[in-house]
Amino acid sequence: MSQYFQVHPENPQSRLMSQAAAIILEGGVVIYPTDSGYAIGSLAGDKQALARIIRIRQLDPHHHLTLMCRDLSELSVYARVENSVFRLLRNNTPGPYTFILRGTKEVPRRLLNEKRKTIGLRVPDSPIALALLDAVGEPMLSGSLILPGNDFAESDPEVIRDKLEKQVDLIIDGGIVGEQPTTVVDLSDDEVVILRHGHGDVSPFQ
Numbered sequence: 001m002s003q004y005f006q007v008h009p010e011n012p013q014s015r016l017m018s019q020a021a022a023i024i025l026e027g028g029v030v031i032y033p034t035d036s037g038y039a040i041g042s043l044a045g046d047k048q049a050l051a052r053i054i055r056i057r058q059l060d061p062h063h064h065l066t067l068m069c070r071d072l073s074e075l076s077v078y079a080r081v082e083n084s085v086f087r088l089l090r091n092n093t094p095g096p097y098t099f100i101l102r103g104t105k106e107v108p109r110r111l112l113n114e115k116r117k118t119i120g121l122r123v124p125d126s127p128i129a130l131a132l133l134d135a136v137g138e139p140m141l142s143g144s145l146i147l148p149g150n151d152f153a154e155s156d157p158e159v160i161r162d163k164l165e166k167q168v169d170l171i172i173d174g175g176i177v178g179e180q181p182t183t184v185v186d187l188s189d190d191e192v193v194i195l196r197h198g199h200g201d202v203s204p205f206q
Contacts, residue, residue, distance in 0.1 A: 002165045006173045009033070012131040020170055021135035028169035029053060031145055031160055032132055034068075035125040036096040036199045037153025037179045038160060040168070041068060041142035045108060050141060056167050058148040064113060066098050066120040068142040070133045075099075075121050078106050078139065085187050088205065094125035096199035100186040111141065118188045128174045144181050155179040 003023065005016045024030055029042050029052050040056065042049030044067060054061055069075040072086075072093055079101035081089065089099065103112045103119040112119055121139075124130065133140060144153040147163065154160050157173035165171065183200035186193040192205045 002161075002168045003170045004161060004165070004173060005170065007128055009174045010127055012128045012174075014131070014135075016172075017131045017135040020132055020172060021137070023170050024132075024136050024140065029056075029167075030132075030170040030172065031157075031164065031168055032129060032172040033126060033157075033174035033177045034096075034129045034142075035094075035178070036144065036182045037155055037177060038145040038157070039068070039129070039142045039153070040145045041140040043136075044111065044139055044141040046141075047110075052167075053141075053143065056164065057143065057146065059143075062114075063143075064111070064120060065141050065143040066122055067107070067111070067139045068129065068133060069121055069123050069139045070130060071123055074139060075123060078104055079119065079121055080104060088187065088192075092200070092204055093123040094130070095123070096125065096180075096182045098122045098182045098184045100184065100188050100195065102188050116188065118186075120184070122182060126174075128172060132172070146181070152179040153181055 027046050029049050031040050098120045100118050100120055107119055146153050156176050180199040183198040184196035185205050186195050194202050
């Protein structure tokens, strides 16, 4: 049975964030709100937690999840960011975007796209997600909580609790949030490519 924390959406209780971080640092899988629906995540280096996420979402084992970062400086540790790209990122983070970038040596090899050596990264515009990342102290490997057979991320924590409370270690209830996924922007090459139109406005990248 998972733990269930009700957290203030704008001013997350630091005590609960510290408890949530402890669960994650011990190998837990957590469901938490972002600016584009609920996400499921764990420590980036935890193979067992990753296997559980893949099983819950019924993903292909080679499916690439996203590194959720606290800010642009942390993102820059894990991705190669040219000056022109940095300006785009600075102007659009935090926000509902996932950026595909070439990974650095800090990224575990199994998390990279095998052929292109890229990884998806994002900085969420969500007080709870940012407080959680701050408490954990390192990026989390995350994916939208899109359950098998669905097209959108789960948005209602009570529904999530009914479906998944026996499969995860913690559900963070931050209220009902939007269910539209992030806009995915490939910035790994010279040309900017919109891979998915989602919640984020694409006009800054056109």
